[in-house]
Amino acid sequence: MTTDFDLLLDGPAHDLAEAVSARRVSAREVAEASLARVGRSRELHGAFLHVAPAAALAAADEVDRRVASGEALPLAGVPLAVKDNINVAGLPSTAGSRILEGFVAADDATCVARLKAAGCVVVGKTSCDEFGMGSSNESSAFGPVKNPWDLTRVPGGSSGGSAAAVAAFAVPLAIGTDTGGSVRQPASFCSLVGVKPTYGRVSRYGLLAYASSLDQAGPLARSVRDAALALSAMAGPDERDSTSIPAAPRGLLDRLEAGAAGVRIGLLAEAEAPEGGLDPDVGSVLDTAARILESAGATIVRVSVPRVPFAVAAYYILATAEASSNLARYDGVRYGARREGDGLSGLYRATRSAGFGPEVKRRILLGTFALSSGYREAWYERAQRVRALLALDFAEAFRSCDAILCPTAPEPAFRIGEKGADPLAMYLADVFTVPASLAGLPALSVPAGLSRERLPIGMQLAGPEGSEPLLFALGREIERAAGAWGRPPGAIR
Ligand code: GLN
Numbered sequence: 001m002t003t004d005f006d007l008l009l010d011g012p013a014h015d016l017a018e019a020v021s022a023r024r025v026s027a028r029e030v031a032e033a034s035l036a037r038v039g040r041s042r043e044l045h046g047a048f049l050h051v052a053p054a055a056a057l058a059a060a061d062e063v064d065r066r067v068a069s070g071e072a073l074p075l076a077g078v079p080l081a082v083k084d085n086i087n088v089a090g091l092p093s094t095a096g097s098r099i100l101e102g103f104v105a106a107d108d109a110t111c112v113a114r115l116k117a118a119g120c121v122v123v124g125k126t127s128c129d130e131f132g133m134g135s136s137n138e139s140s141a142f143g144p145v146k147n148p149w150d151l152t153r154v155p156g157g158s159s160g161g162s163a164a165a166v167a168a169f170a171v172p173l174a175i176g177t178d179t180g181g182s183v184r185q186p187a188s189f190c191s192l193v194g195v196k197p198t199y200g201r202v203s204r205y206g207l208l209a210y211a212s213s214l215d216q217a218g219p220l221a222r223s224v225r226d227a228a229l230a231l232s233a234m235a236g237p238d239e240r241d242s243t244s245i246p247a248a249p250r251g252l253l254d255r256l257e258a259g260a261a262g263v264r265i266g267l268l269a270e271a272e273a274p275e276g277g278l279d280p281d282v283g284s285v286l287d288t289a290a291r292i293l294e295s296a297g298a299t300i301v302r303v304s305v306p307r308v309p310f311a312v313a314a315y316y317i318l319a320t321a322e323a324s325s326n327l328a329r330y331d332g333v334r335y336g337a338r339r340e341g342d343g344l345s346g347l348y349r350a351t352r353s354a355g356f357g358p359e360v361k362r363r364i365l366l367g368t369f370a371l372s373s374g375y376r377e378a379w380y381e382r383a384q385r386v387r388a389l390l391a392l393d394f395a396e397a398f399r400s401c402d403a404i405l406c407p408t409a410p411e412p413a414f415r416i417g418e419k420g421a422d423p424l425a426m427y428l429a430d431v432f433t434v435p436a437s438l439a440g441l442p443a444l445s446v447p448a449g450l451s452r453e454r455l456p457i458g459m460q461l462a463g464p465e466g467s468e469p470l471l472f473a474l475g476r477e478i479e480r481a482a483g484a485w486g487r488p489p490g491a492i493r
Pocket of ligand 1: 131132133134135157158177178179180181182183210319430
């Protein structure tokens with residue numbers, strides 16, 4: 001039997017929050033209905049690593065009490081799925097790794113605390129590539145996640161579980177982390193809106209660090225409005241993250257319906273023929289998106305960001321270098337799993353050998369090499385120079401346009417196992433997302449079409465620092481005109 005709560009879970013988060021705020025339904029009833037779907041999505045898609053029914057129901061009751069006492073909560077009763085590399089007090093955080101088995105977070109990440117304060121109810125923790133390292137969710141130690149649009153395909157990564165959970169209608173909203181594309185690319189593969197905020201917009205406190213100079217948490221939702229609502233709840237200064245932007249963000253929701261009239265959209269010349277190729281269906285969806293913006297009154301110009309072709313190489317040096325340092329803390333002494341060995345170095349060796357998966361080990365080795373004496377200048381420092389030049393390229397490009405439009409990923413979702421044996425092919429899947437990450441710029445992925453095989457294709461809009469409100473307005477135009485494609489065949493009913 002379909003209940004009101006089911007109808008609400010099929011709709012947008014802002015409608016659900018309104019219904020809970022108006023006390024037409026209770027947050028508890030919504031949480032119960034969502035938990036049932038979460039259980040099914042766990043079985044069907046492998047999207048969840050931990051489900052938290054008791055905590056969710058207690059939190060929902062608390063939301064109902066706050067609503068009854070007259071508090072205005074923008075996300076009242078909205079069930080939220082949280083990527084497993086973001087801490088939620090009292091729940092495990094494994095980041096998809098065996099090395100953190102048994103670790104339970106002591107407190108909430110700042111972004112989680114803020115979403116809870118806005119009324120969200122955390123229902124569970126979602127699967128991800130181990131420590132966020134991957135583009136397919138296949139490097140999770142706990143099995144792959146299936147894309148609700150085609151269960152033989154990946155949901156993207158590394159926030160694959162969060163994306164699958166929202167696409168499957170288990171929850172209306174999820175959060176992920178994006179270091180080089182991990183919110184945007186799964187959004188593209190699962191027909192969702194995904195936001196990578198300006199670096200520093202969202203506090204990193206409580207994120208399990210991968211590459212600290214790049215990591216940002218961001219929302220995954222089924223509409224631009226829901227993504228914007230979530231970001232405005234998450235964003236803002238935080239004294240527990242020294243890289244958070246001190247000024248409060250202004251007007252994140254103000255431009256939502258402002259349209260694209262008079263906006264200059266840059267089509268990225270370097271996206272025309274990326275290394276590794278561009279799927280023809282992705283190319284035609286790009287043309288459609290450009291036409292949509294043009295008929296909404298935008299001007300289309302061609303822009304060049306000449307260092308884009310070097311971004312993947314620079315990213316995989318810098319991200320692995322930072323990871324090699326960040327992951328040194330998992331030594332069996334302080335967090336999670338511990339394996340005894342001969343003496344202290346034996347303990348380290350045994351714990352880390354058994355605890356880390358092959359992709360994480362590859363990256364620790366790469367990153368350690370790039371930082372090691374004698375090679376640091378040739379690899380790490382050179383990559384830093386590429387990063388600085390790339391940021392200058394973007395600044396130059398934004399003299400002739402207000403935002404840059406390009407595909408989020410060069411192809412739609414690939415098959416589970418297809419790229420597993422070829423790390424380089426996997427890394428090249430990030431060709432369009434890592435440039436904005438390296439430059440610290442905000443970028444949004446918005447559903448823009450389906451391939452001939454009915455697989456989602458997302459388009460990316462990137463802008464200067466702080467341009468999230470503009471990106472939301474442009475994303476809304478594409479969302480409105482590109483239309484809806486209904487529920488994926490693998491959605492929960
Ligand atoms: N796919 C990229 C990587 O493996 C990006 C991952 C991410 O953003 N966490 O590093």
